[in-house]
Amino acid sequence: MKRLLVAVATLAGSMFALPALSQAQSATISGRVTAETGEAIPAVTVSVPTLSVGGITDETGRYSFVIPAARLTGGQITVVVRRIGYGSKSLAVTPHVGATTSADFVLSALINRLEGVVTTALGVQREKSQLGTAQQEISAKDLNNAPAQNFVDQLAGKVSGMSVTSSGTPGASTKITIRGSNSINGDNNPLFVVDGVPVSSDDRGGSFNVGSLSNSASAGLDLGSVINDINPEDIASVSVLKGPNAAALYGSRAANGVIVITTKHGANSDSKLRTSLTSTYTWDSPSIYMDWQNLYGQGSGGNFAYVNGAGGGINDGYDQSYGPRMNGQLIPQFDSPVVNGVRQATPFIPHPNNADSFFQTGHNIANTFAVSGGTDAANGRLSIGNSNVQGVIPNNTFRTLTTALAGNFRIGSKLSTSGSFQYVQATAHNRPGQGYNTGILEQFIWFGRQVDMSELKAKQYDANGNLYNWNTNFHNNPYWLQYDNPEYDIRNRLIGSASGTYTINNWLSATLRGGQDYYNWDINRDFAAGNIQYSDPNFAGAFSAANQTNTESNVDLLLNANKSFTDRLTFNGLLGGTLRRNTFGSSNIATSGISVPGIYNVSNAGITPTLQQFASDRRVNSVYESGALTWNNWWTVEATGRTDWSSTLPIGSNSYFYPGVNTSMVLTNAMPSLKSKVLSYAKLRGAIARVGSDASPYQLQTVFQGSSTKFGSLPQFSLSDNLANANLKPEQTTSSEVGAELAFFDSRVTLDASYYDKETKNQILNLVIPPTSGYSTQAINAGQISNKGFEATIGANVLKSEKGINWTSTFNYAKNKSRVVSLTPGLSTVVLGTQRSASVTATVGQPYGELTGYTFLRDSNGNLLTQNGMPIRGPLAVLGNVNPDWVGGWNNEFKLGRVTASFLLSFHEGGKFFSNTNMMCDQSGMCANTLKGREVDWNNPGIVVKGIDQTTKQANTINVTSEQYFQSLWLINQAYTYDDSYVKLRELRIGYDLPSRFAQRFNSHSMNLSLVGRNLWTHTNVPNIDPEFTYNTGNAQGLEFAPMPTTRSIGLTLQVTP
């Protein structure tokens, strides 16, 4: 077995090139870099600066590199190791031709993450002190502190300036923005880059509206983002380039920042096999349950008796709980026995846990097993990972299988090649619906509080084969929905890249790199006969089947220069070009009626199916350059420039240039006298850059849209509602930032802070225009948004004692203020999304994401006005802004001997959102607060609204029932607008390093067993729901309706490191 694995690992390394060539005429330096605590440190740069040679450590901390004999001078050389977060070290060694010299290093961890080598744009490694732009790096260890259902969730709270909002469903969307939203209608998500190659973060998020089967495969479901495919255990480090300044070299898509992911690669192991394993098991549950009332059951006006659930009895068609008090009195109910055709009366009693009992403990089992190793010339890493999530609702699973193969191969001393290849299969079954009609929570917002859930669980069909449910007008049996209406989607993903770097001389190298990201996604949704939402009642069921294929390919050619002109002046330069192509294709088949039950195939369509097909192609060619001059190791000035030619812009004006310049000054290097006991490091930086952005494909010509369904036999066409624009220009974001990086008290306290100012103009908008003009939207270049913000990371090594206790604390803070400067003449508002009359808008003069909705009608003195004893819906008004005032994360780690404990609190302060869930809960009388006014009997109703009667102008004295009062609040959005402030205990980990004798038994270096927890505690003033929610990664956030709450999980992780 072991031999086989060695073979596989070696193969991994050698698959990218020819068999190993001779290593004669050179010297090899190799060794291992560990922390004081003994753990391996991956991604450490080990180099001999005077000879321009070096390498990087692998996940076991090992490195190895070759020095060509020609460069050897015969004497001692100095090997330097540098890694962000650790103090750098150097060691003098004497290399010998044809031999391997060993050099091991033990580094001490620094809270200071201001110096060291980091990954920047295009995967280039640079010294952080020389960067003029904001960059923050997350190590694999920090990233994987507490496993979540996808790696993007695991970024929450760890980077200043980045906002991460998770959703509660496995495999669903996570909304992520860096430094606010730039684009009014466009994409505001960052670009993800894996091993130098941009990868897709396409999102198939859901919405709170049920949607039409034929228009969207994701109607009512959140299918999530494909970026979730990356296995976090394959990630070596994540580097976040926050603004356009840092990312100008990535082109159009960099305006929203870039997340650069470096995967784990192999390294020289002297042909020994190294294996590593990470296993996690977590138990999951909803983080928040609704606060139900348990006194009154189904019905209206205090009355209820069930005959057929369709109005045949007393209020039995109602799905609300304003019925009789549940005193155990005898009332016929849906599950009462029928004797001689007459439904018998049975005790009317509460079932307090009925809705909650539908939820179960979910499980997440995740394992990643990796082998790595090889020789200095050929090495590789192969990993296999799987994750198996059982959701918190019945019959919902999400599985991923990931394999990653990465290798390096060196031919001679001049050509080094590397490749990485990832295959991912993600399979979801029965993703829960969200929002109206399909939603699981919506099922319970309208429910009879007396309904016995175990009855619905026990059977979904009655003795006659008819669907069995407490209500047949508006709802499906929730168990039937989960078991007999399967949703299943499978995504196959391949991400591959290969590159070769040729060292031209000791300061110039050329790299050719090709990469492709491909996925194919099958999305099938089947609906059994009688499904209220989608199935035509005259037929035996319905289905939709969609297939989507996306490819992105990039070919880069780069010239990299690294030259010291004198002792004092060094140059870092880059010149390159990229050919990029994106293609997307989709097809969709949907019918609301099939003939034979259970066969969800187009050949079984009883109703003419709707067929859809779409293909798009986008090509962008680019050339770019950057050059940085560093004077005396303290002052760096860098200029960047890029020109893109995009196929989506009008011919003749399809190219755009964007320049950038940045500078960094390490004051403590310039003036060593500045250093004191207090100040140990000081750097100032500043940058200004412009980034362009093209349009989506096919925006230049207005088109006619055909319909696959004929009217009888007649074809049908319609003019598109979107008026195209043949003269579109690229969007333009101009960004400037200044920052300071300071370290105090021997680097035990550090501050990395930035202030930025961004303006995006010439936005490509599908502007909503008056429908009476014959079109609903028009593509234009207009509008300007500004974002100004401050972000800071404060780190402190609070406690560090000789006895080994170590407490480090990091706080990430970000505050962003946006302003919609202008739209287009005559236009003051663009609506981003609407839910029950509450809208999220971009309004001129206001911050992006203004929430508007109906208010309570009040008189000029601010008194509430009433009519017939009830509040009155007033005019539309601004209710707040959906964006938070600030977000933050506070991470703490304590280490004592073998025990490490850490926790991460995330803060979300301010912002408003509209909760349709809470409005519906009042309409339905389900939630505990609707007991108000019901405590007395129904003949003596109990709410007198404090207000002025609109007609009499006197204080209101009319008593209304609880039902009347709460239902009168319908669409008064103001009543259901909440402050979106919350604090979450996002991550908790208590780990124990097992004694090395255990590890040795498994032929590994270290073993760690940890208790991990996620979302264990939430502090919020919002009733009933999780204030953290999202349906998609789109721009209309802040509108809530029946999402799945985020999960609270607790579990165990075992890590074996070779």
Add this chain to the structure above:
Amino acid sequence: MTKTWLRGLTGLALMAGAVACNTDNITTANRNPNNPTSAPAGALFTNATASAVRRWVGFGGAAIIAQQLANTTYPTADSYISLQADGTSGTFNAPYTGDLQDLRQVISKGRASGDAGVYGPAMVLQTWDFSYLTDQWGDVPYSQALKADSSVATPQYDAQKDIYAGFFVTLKAAADAMAAQAPGAPGLGGSDPIYSGSLDKWRRFDNSLRARYALRLINVDPTTANAQLQAAFSDAGGVFQSNADNAKLVWPGDGVNDNPFSVTLKTRDDARLARTMTSLMTNDPRLKVYGQPVVDSSVYSGGYGGMPSALNQDSANVWYRKASRPGAIFYPGVTSYGTFGTAAGAKTPSYLMTYAELLFIKAEAAERGLGGLSAGEAAADYNNAIRASMDQWGVTDAAAISAFLASPAVAYKGGTDGLKQIATQKWIALFSDDAQAWAEWRRTCQPSNVIPGPATIVPYIPRRYYYSTTEASVNAANLNAAIARQGPDNFGTRIYWDTKPTAAPTCQ
């Protein structure tokens, strides 16, 4: 050193070469493979017809306002709550971005090819389409509408008086053009799902519509009404001659293109006939077509009857089994919710205008001595109108029809009473063309038992709908000008042809 530079330059040259080779792709990649930039006029016409009829002759709020139908379980339309701006904005917006725009494209294509058989029917249908907008909202964009592609991004709202004047001009122009159609011009042919390209029938529809719009102005502008009635009746193309001329759309009933009533009723079983209508249909054989037998006959022992309009939830729900569902022609075989039998109701045609309505128009014009007709002709037109309606709805029992015509309330009385009878019977005949029923009630105040129910949010029957919220946000200046001219944007403001109720002999 030189070698190094040469290598670098070679690399750059390769790159530049690759970029150059791709220039071609850059310019061709953006050709849309999914959608054309031009489409056949016939396919546009078919689609526009189906979507316009689906919307205007569907089951809209007007059926509830006019009290031909009412809701049991959640009567939010009965109370008018769901008929406020949020509920009707989509209905206002859709024709402009959809069928009206597509018909504009058909007209311009037809004009370009000089084929009146293409643009004539499109002009008639577009006028019919616009009339539903102006009759339900009042002043709407008309002369400047649909022209964002010609730099009119924010159209003005035309006064309804001017819109009606435009209708008469357009209908006359279309009729004249179709009359002059060159023989052998292809026209719409089979792409016309209403008349299969028969211009003779389109001319009759054209003139019948002129009569409909003429009569609608009777209270505010009797001179124009008279002139246009005369023009319609004397046009060489003629008006409807029989039910065979009815402008109707026969639905394929394939589950995708179904009768819009059947689509609504199969997903929500809480619509019932309104008592306002059924109380006027004693002895009317059409009652058994309009409605189905009640499930619980404790209120209607005869098996058919409607429920009161605009009840609150509690009292509305009581009628679930006690009032008649809309007729089996819309969803046959219903016994309880969720069991709908066959899909035959999906094929039931929708009527754009009927011969019966035309005869009622003639009867009223005759009774008023307009359009070249005399009062003596009114009775015959009135009786024939009812017979035509019976025939249209499939009632064949001659004895029952005769008995109905002879019944005291129906037998024609002439004079003001006759006008009331014409209005009432026309209103009943317009069942399922709910917007026309609502408009006729506003014009005539008949039937007089259309009065607000107990749970309405305004103490009167709405005279119009609220304007679109989309227009309010992106065409505010023009919309506000219309509101300033017409009156506040609410249910109570009366539109142009509804402003002189006293002129109608049947109003208070």
